[in-house]
Amino acid sequence: MSATKTTYETPHYQDHLMEHHHEENFITKYIFSTDHKMIGKQFLITGMIMGIIGVMMSMLFRLELAYPEQSFPILEFFLGKWAPDGVMDPNIYLALVTIHGTIMVFFVLTAGLSGTFSNLLIPLQIGARDMASGFMNALSYWFFFLSSVIMVASLFVESGPAAAGWTVYPPLSALPQAMPGSGMGMTLWLISMTFFIVSSLLGSLNYIVTVLNMRTKGMSMTRLPLTIWAFFVTAVLGTLSFPVLLSAALLLMFDRMLGTSFYLSDIFIGGEVLNFSGGSPVLYQHLFWFLGHPEVYIILLPALGISSEVIATNSRKPIFGYRAMVGSILAIAFLSFIVWGHHMFVTGMNPFLGSVFTFTTLLIAIPSAVKAFNYITTLWKGNIQYTPAMLFSIGLVSTFVTGGLTGVILGDSALDINVHDTYFVVAHFHIVMGLSAIFGMFAGVYHWFPKMYGRMMNKSLGYAHFWLTFVTAYGVFFPMHFLGMAGLPRRYYSNTAFPMFDNLADINVLITYFAIIGGIAQLIFIFNFFYSMRRGPKATQNPWRANSLEWTTPVEHLHGNWPGSVPEVHRWAYDYSKPGAEEDFVPQNVPLAEGEESGH
Amino acid sequence: MSTVSIIVLIVLGILTLVQVMRISEISSEIQKGKDNAVSEKDNDTQGTLMLLVGFGFVISVVVMYLAWGKHLLPEPASAHGKEFDGLMNLSMLIINIVFFVVQPILFYFAWKYRGKKGQKAVYYEHNNKLELFWTMVPALALAVLIIWGLNVWSTVMMPENEEEPMVVEVYAQQFNWTTRYAGADNQLGNATVYEIEGANILGVDTKDAASADDIVAKELHLPVGKPVLFQFRSQDVIHSAYFPHFRAQMNCVPGAVTYFQFTPTLTTAEIRQNKDVKNHVEEVNTIREAKGEDVWEFNYVLLCNKICGAAHYNMQMDIIVETEDEFNAWLNEQKTVAETL
Numbered sequence: 011m012s013a014t015k016t017t018y019e020t021p022h023y024q025d026h027l028m029e030h031h032h033e034e035n036f037i038t039k040y041i042f043s044t045d046h047k048m049i050g051k052q053f054l055i056t057g058m059i060m061g062i063i064g065v066m067m068s069m070l071f072r073l074e075l076a077y078p079e080q081s082f083p084i085l086e087f088f089l090g091k092w093a094p095d096g097v098m099d100p101n102i103y104l105a106l107v108t109i110h111g112t113i114m115v116f117f118v119l120t121a122g123l124s125g126t127f128s129n130l131l132i133p134l135q136i137g138a139r140d141m142a143s144g145f146m147n148a149l150s151y152w153f154f155f156l157s158s159v160i161m162v163a164s165l166f167v168e169s170g171p172a173a174a175g176w177t178v179y180p181p182l183s184a185l186p187q188a189m190p191g192s193g194m195g196m197t198l199w200l201i202s203m204t205f206f207i208v209s210s211l212l213g214s215l216n217y218i219v220t221v222l223n224m225r226t227k228g229m230s231m232t233r234l235p236l237t238i239w240a241f242f243v244t245a246v247l248g249t250l251s252f253p254v255l256l257s258a259a260l261l262l263m264f265d266r267m268l269g270t271s272f273y274l275s276d277i278f279i280g281g282e283v284l285n286f287s288g289g290s291p292v293l294y295q296h297l298f299w300f301l302g303h304p305e306v307y308i309i310l311l312p313a314l315g316i317s318s319e320v321i322a323t324n325s326r327k328p329i330f331g332y333r334a335m336v337g338s339i340l341a342i343a344f345l346s347f348i349v350w351g352h353h354m355f356v357t358g359m360n361p362f363l364g365s366v367f368t369f370t371t372l373l374i375a376i377p378s379a380v381k382a383f384n385y386i387t388t389l390w391k392g393n394i395q396y397t398p399a400m401l402f403s404i405g406l407v408s409t410f411v412t413g414g415l416t417g418v419i420l421g422d423s424a425l426d427i428n429v430h431d432t433y434f435v436v437a438h439f440h441i442v443m444g445l446s447a448i449f450g451m452f453a454g455v456y457h458w459f460p461k462m463y464g465r466m467m468n469k470s471l472g473y474a475h476f477w478l479t480f481v482t483a484y485g486v487f488f489p490m491h492f493l494g495m496a497g498l499p500r501r502y503y504s505n506t507a508f509p510m511f512d513n514l515a516d517i518n519v520l521i522t523y524f525a526i527i528g529g530i531a532q533l534i535f536i537f538n539f540f541y542s543m544r545r546g547p548k549a550t551q552n553p554w555r556a557n558s559l560e561w562t563t564p565v566e567h568l569h570g571n572w573p574g575s576v577p578e579v580h581r582w583a584y585d586y587s588k589p590g591a592e593e594d595f596v597p598q599n600v601p602l603a604e605g606e607e608s609g610h
Numbered sequence: 611m612s613t614v615s616i617i618v619l620i621v622l623g624i625l626t627l628v629q630v631m632r633i634s635e636i637s638s639e640i641q642k643g644k645d646n647a648v649s650e651k652d653n654d655t656q657g658t659l660m661l662l663v664g665f666g667f668v669i670s671v672v673v674m675y676l677a678w679g680k681h682l683l684p685e686p687a688s689a690h691g692k693e694f695d696g697l698m699n700l701s702m703l704i705i706n707i708v709f710f711v712v713q714p715i716l717f718y719f720a721w722k723y724r725g726k727k728g729q730k731a732v733y734y735e736h737n738n739k740l741e742l743f744w745t746m747v748p749a750l751a752l753a754v755l756i757i758w759g760l761n762v763w764s765t766v767m768m769p770e771n772e773e774e775p776m777v778v779e780v781y782a783q784q785f786n787w788t789t790r791y792a793g794a795d796n797q798l799g800n801a802t803v804y805e806i807e808g809a810n811i812l813g814v815d816t817k818d819a820a821s822a823d824d825i826v827a828k829e830l831h832l833p834v835g836k837p838v839l840f841q842f843r844s845q846d847v848i849h850s851a852y853f854p855h856f857r858a859q860m861n862c863v864p865g866a867v868t869y870f871q872f873t874p875t876l877t878t879a880e881i882r883q884n885k886d887v888k889n890h891v892e893e894v895n896t897i898r899e900a901k902g903e904d905v906w907e908f909n910y911v912l913l914c915n916k917i918c919g920a921a922h923y924n925m926q927m928d929i930i931v932e933t934e935d936e937f938n939a940w941l942n943e944q945k946t947v948a949e950t951l
Contacts, residue, residue: 275865358868361767396656497854509906
């Protein structure tokens, strides 16, 4: 798209926002705010609270895995009747891994990551006064809040929370006879996810409309910062795939409550044959993974967008291969829709389908490789400024490479036969999706904290947080590859039932040590975050000397973002260390100098 | 009590941190004003840490390979397992080459190009040749892996049989396995959940003539060197029949029948003589002895590998691969469906 095509006057309706100075009271400012910056912060804080719950759960079940069936008073403290005499019950173990997965995947890395930064950055970086619909945006947050409350509430029901794994495959999740977690807990899980999907759709539609229609003068699509490209494509992915999860969840609810047989057939449980016939559990898996695989990129792309921005800014260099970066985002997004079957190689589906999915899955490695190499080339001959955000971004590149590589094995149907559902899978997706995304999220928080709260986070605590997190994260997940290659299945409450795994016990203890240290290290971040919010040094307008438009807004938040008119854009976001320029950065709103050429 | 004291400790720790921060902040304000900006010294320290920790990580991966390589599964005990391991080794070789080249480069660059005063970064936007190069190289490597992988996949999933495979049913329920042999006609009788009653736990249709010589057992015996076609059923939730030593796995899906075929190539007696297996057994028994547990003898094992409920972690069955004579002797001892139902 050429720059001329989108040059229009700054829309009047946007300036309109500036004319009305609504009286803001506590409720309209902090609670039912329609300001995108406040909504972004609401997503972040809610996501962090959910994150604390999710990580604490993982520390509890890591304790169980290191010392299976042993008594710990702390388990009884947190789990009550689910840990009689401090020994964890197998049902609650499964519930913990299920809710840990659900919370981390959806509540932290989807809503917490994409919700926070899409909201905060889309209007600021494209030069808009707010989102297309502030009301829808507020609604999106409140549906997310409601869904979080229901999910947390489900932890306290009599029969325990959902426990069928975060993918909640029926019939296990459909039959309360199969496990206690499939009772009330599962119903709440489904209701919570329904609200979550509503929230996600409201948000995504808003992001798409805002990016397409509300860019300031001169902000052509090819001048968008990569963050915005990532958020935009993520929103498209979410809009196309979340409705399919909604349908999967609804059909599961029908099976559970109305006696339909979408996923159930020929079941004998609890001494009787159930009245279901003709359904297929594999249908659920198709529907689930049709969302589930794009979901991986819904999580990952925003993190990659954030790290593109942070790496370019702090290398003081343009991001290498901007067009290839955009192209690979688009290629990954497209491919993500035609690879879902690689989660189902051993379900008994037609082997020919397995071949097709192997082919499409392994193709994703190509755009991913392009991204990784382009990050590394961006570092090359840079002048790297080590902010905590930069550390996390480089950490992201490392985990993205490490975790991406093992995808080559899992995506290959023939090899998947023997590593499917083992710890090899746990290692793979935690490194490539979990760590990369959470590193991207941390990078985003450190980088845009001054924009969110007008203050700086403490640098030294940031450094300490990164190194502890980086080392312990690899310490937790890298050894899991070996467990998986030894044939150890995931979601085992204890490995003591198989003597062949006895010699893996030491590795599990080691992993648990790393997990506990890594979990506690997050307190440094939480402390730094809340401390700096109140007492951090005041931020300057453009602390990282960055080019994108958000740094042209005043430090103090303003409804409508810019006090005067919205800045006009004259160049792309990556004119760092441009020859001929005096400074090593040239913000996007600086007109081209005489004789200066703009590639974008 | 310990929980309360841990919480108190954490709270105290946080309070201490707050005080330390306040002091350091006030003192730095007195010194200079704002000093949270990244200094050249920071770049130097963090860049050096990148190099040290990054290379430390890469080296620790080598150490893990050396220390834990012995934990990997022993040689495959099935005919297709050799092809599986070949493909796995090739894939592992490729991803390890990439890992050990790319990670060091990343951490080296992170150190080499750490910010210095007066240094200016190079304005380097793109290079089509370079980008084409690193699009094509992965594409070529993947082409090899895809073609080879699909070849292995189709030989595993759609094997061409020289002799008729022996049909065995593996039946899953919470939380155990049952087997059913097809008997002399090599044909399993019909079975549905609607026929389950009393001793007929598999729901075998006794009116179906093919079921009369079926044999239901609680062990999985297999003759060496003969192809076995497994038929999988489940009566309640999804289970997954995982035979790690045979590089085989298939889900058991209620309401459907799934299949997987392989040929065992090493008897239980033979695999016990394998060097890796012997070392494994010795290591495990040293651990078990220290804990006062029984001595373990290696057996092939069938595991459940799809979350299926509380005792998922203990849903197992031993697999005994033996010579054809031994197998026939065992089978002849078993009672047929006609005799038991």
